Amino acid sequence: MGAHPGLGTLFGGAVLVAAFALLHQRRLVAIIDTLALQAWAVAATAAWQAWTQRSPAPGLIGLFALAANGVAIPLALRRGLRADAAEATTPGGFPGLAAGAAL
Numbered sequence: 835m836g837a838h839p840g841l842g843t844l845f846g847g848a849v850l851v852a853a854f855a856l857l858h859q860r861r862l863v864a865i866i867d868t869l870a871l872q873a874w875a876v877a878a879t880a881a882w883q884a885w886t887q888r889s890p891a892p893g894l895i896g897l898f899a900l901a902a903n904g905v906a907i908p909l910a911l912r913r914g915l916r917a918d919a920a921e922a923t924t925p926g927g928f929p930g931l932a933a934g935a936a937l
Contacts, residue, residue, distance in 0.1 A: 842882055848875040849875045849879060852868060852872035854934060854935075866908050869907075869908060870904050870908040872903075873900060873902075874900065876896065876903070877900035877904060878896075879896070880892045881893050
C-alpha cells in the first residue's frame, strides 16, 4: 500500500485552519482548546512525515509536540484559570482575523 500524497497536504491544511481559528476565538478556554487541536494536527503531520520518510526523527518531534502543546500546556493553563477568568473574553476577533488573512 503506497503513501497517499494528499494526506500530508490535508494535515498541513488542518494546522493552517487551526491557526486561523485561533485568531477568531474570543473566550480563553476556546483559545486553549484550539491551541491543543493545532498541536494534535502538528503531531499528525509529523507522524505522517515519519511514516513516509521511514525515519523516526519527525515522529519523535511530533510526539514531544503532542505531549507538551497538546496535553501538558493546555492542562496547566486550564488549571491556572479561575472560574470567573474562564468566561473572560479577548478583544474583538475580526481585526486579528483580518490581519492574519492579510499576512
